[in-house]
Amino acid sequence: MYRFNTVYGGLLLSLLGLSPSVLAADYTVRLQFEKRPPKTALLYVPGDLGEQSQAVVDQVDKSFTESLVVAAPGQAVVFKNSDEVDHNIFANDMKSGARFDVGLMPPGGEKNIPVDWKADSLVRIGCKIHPKMRTYIAAVDAAYSKVMEFSSATSDYSISLEGVPDAAAQLLLRIPKYDPVVIDLNDPSTWTATLTKKGKTRGSFVLER
Template identity: 30%
Template sequence: MRCLLAVATVLILGAAPAHAGRVVIEVVDTNGRPVADAIVSLAPMPGTTSRGIAPATRFVDQKDETFLPYVTALHPGDSVIFRNSDNTRHHVYSFSDMVKFEYMLGPGESSPALLMNNPGNAAVGCNIHDQMLTYLYVTKDPEMATTDAQGRASIDGVNAGQYRAHAWHPQLRPGVTLPIQGVTVSEAAPATVRFNLALLPDPRGAMDREHIGY
């Protein structure tokens, strides 16, 4: 009986969740200005156990001839739905290496759920309104967050341990190596991650008045 109790105790302790902490993120450009829409993800180092990931469905809206949000962070196995909240048609498409699709969406219509299988990033446009642009970013890293207008984000409930933090933004120069830094997460105090990114100009243009009403 004592042996059984000892084994049960070991199993219970082994199944106990790791201590969790908070990661605070700040992203700025080379002039020190806050960078919105940067995706920062955390990859666990050997010996660190990350929490599980449940598949999720994300929505990308089309409002005032603008994709909202500008970037969408996803994991393999997640799905994305494009929703048209405008009073005009949109022809949503991507011919990227990661995923290829196109949907003609009338006012109030939504696309089928598009399953994301592979890591990478995809630019998505509208074949009617050329200024419209959004990006899908798919990563295997279990923890991720997108910065707000102040260039800040945070991730709560991260299992304690060692991680590599990666930063991605659609205006990084093509082919550039993604910035990486190490971070130690503990329950004692929030861990801080700060990236300084050199970005290209915003590619989104002004509203295309010529095609309003299509």
């Protein structure tokens, strides 16, 4: 299942604060994993190319409603509890400096946490009460982004990227625990890349226009 963290069509143009003439490029990303794919990934265009939406992390049925959210450094993430039980969201990522504990949050609770840790990081978030719960926060400036969710039953994926800002110079792929993939949109020779995890090949990436 693939989801924009913005909305489609005219609403997408409005949220990004861009005119139709600026959003001109459409791409297709093809991913192939050699083994079991990860749970989630993020494709995004870095830089201030429009207004970035508020990051919200909610909880229902003892699960996070999003597999990954994008939050601009210096802003805040809104944590909500729409579940019928208490939760206790936390992060303890020494590498990025993301260390916080929302505390016990009853049903209907809400709290804002500032994104004051290292920019361009991908941080895992959990619940102290329900250890199987997991989501990620990408601390990046990216008005244009797309979150992907993968199935263990499928290794090949084709993802459409519609209306990529014409001024975009790079496209990045971030997968938890994988090495980042950085694509130069002005250099098609970089549009084929290897997916690696701790230096080992785990699949392939192809960008088409």
